[in-house]
Amino acid sequence: QAKDSGRNRYRFFAQSMNEQLKRQREIATCLRQSLEHDEFALVYQPQINLNTEEIVSCEALLRWTPTSPDSWTSPGEFIPVAERSDLIIRIGQWVIKAACRQVAKWRSLGIKDLRIDINVSGKQVHHSHFFEGLTQTLSDHGLTPRDIGIELTENVLISADSDMLGKIMLFRNAGMEISIDDFGTGYSSLSYLKLFPVQNLKIDRSFVVEAPHNPKDQAIMEAIVNVGHRLDMKIVVEGIETIEQAEYSRSLGCDLAQGYLFYKPMPAGELYKLIKPTVQIES
Numbered sequence: 001q002a003k004d005s006g007r008n009r010y011r012f013f014a015q016s017m018n019e020q021l022k023r024q025r026e027i028a029t030c031l032r033q034s035l036e037h038d039e040f041a042l043v044y045q046p047q048i049n050l051n052t053e054e055i056v057s058c059e060a061l062l063r064w065t066p067t068s069p070d071s072w073t074s075p076g077e078f079i080p081v082a083e084r085s086d087l088i089i090r091i092g093q094w095v096i097k098a099a100c101r102q103v104a105k106w107r108s109l110g111i112k113d114l115r116i117d118i119n120v121s122g123k124q125v126h127h128s129h130f131f132e133g134l135t136q137t138l139s140d141h142g143l144t145p146r147d148i149g150i151e152l153t154e155n156v157l158i159s160a161d162s163d164m165l166g167k168i169m170l171f172r173n174a175g176m177e178i179s180i181d182d183f184g185t186g187y188s189s190l191s192y193l194k195l196f197p198v199q200n201l202k203i204d205r206s207f208v209v210e211a212p213h214n215p216k217d218q219a220i221m222e223a224i225v226n227v228g229h230r231l232d233m234k235i236v237v238e239g240i241e242t243i244e245q246a247e248y249s250r251s252l253g254c255d256l257a258q259g260y261l262f263y264k265p266m267p268a269g270e271l272y273k274l275i276k277p278t279v280q281i282e283s
């Protein structure tokens with residue numbers, strides 16, 4: 001009897017595996033079509049100085065906007081699918097172009113220093129033309145590496161070779177901000193913090209959620225803030241939703257924050273209204 005139920009469970013598991021693979025194939029097909037039809041958009045979430053609450057930069061977050069709304073899914077689902085195929089390369093290029101176009105537009109409207117941080121997948125950076133492509137796109141839009149930042153996960157840094165390290169150094173020396181995203185959730189090894197000249201450590205939201213009440217999360221957050229600051233990095237807390245979480249992060253000395261409590265991701269036009277220069281130059 002136990003065997004039977006085991007077998008049923010196996011059958012159920014196999015079936016749901018099948019369903020999952022089927023869905024992933026469907027998503028990949030739709031993504032490919034959407035690339036042809038430009039059915040993507042970026043939204044921007046401000047990153048604020050935790051002490052002054054001033055907006056210092058914004059993170060570009062991809063949204064998929066296919067014409068049939070029932071196939072809409074979140075990046076949490078479609079990015080991993082894109083990463084498993086080579087689609088992430090083309091989607092990544094689309095994101096970089098769109099973000100550069102936006103910064104260039106803001107610059108022309110008189111916003112001098114708001115940076116856009118772009119999420120970059122491992123496959124993308126490991127692709128042989130990533131850095132050349134980035135340089136080209138920046139110069140096509142009259143921008144420099146100072147105008148953007150990139151967010152990489154720990155897993156990307158761990159698999160980096162000296163060639164990639166060298167390229168990252170070049171960009172960083174040219175003024176590009178580099179952040180480690182979702183810090184503490186990857187195959188963490190602190191040794192890469194020694195090798196990589198990153199400016200920002202973004203503490204994953206999962207540590208922040210219960211931190212005001214949970215001593216284990218507190219221990220982890222304190223350790224991250226400590227090591228980051230000792231290495232001259234800024235600490236960014238992600239996913240702040242409550243005043244308590246903000247207060248707690250502030251009390252630890254975190255520098256920057258992002259979260260629904262302050263701002264949700266929004267279209268470029270909405271963000272422009274928040275940050276537009278107060279003195280309007282009529283033309």
Ligand code: C2E
Nearest residue numbers: 061062075076079095119120121239240241258259260265
């Ligand atoms: P991420 O880079 O860690 O981005 C932060 C995610 O947390 C975003 O989800 C954001 O909307 C969400 N978030 C921000 N504040 C809060 C909050 O207060 N509460 C909660 N519950 N969530 C908050 P989103 O936009 O769904 O993106 C999910 C992930 O998808 C991103 O995580 C990133 O890993 C990936 N992603 C998004 N856009 C891109 C992209 O253009 N390229 C690549 N390669 N990955 C992307």
Ligand code: MG
Nearest residue numbers: 059119151181
């Ligand atoms: Mg990110």
Ligand code: MG
Nearest residue numbers: 181182202238
């Ligand atoms: Mg993150």
Ligand code: MG
Nearest residue numbers: 181182204205
């Ligand atoms: Mg995350």
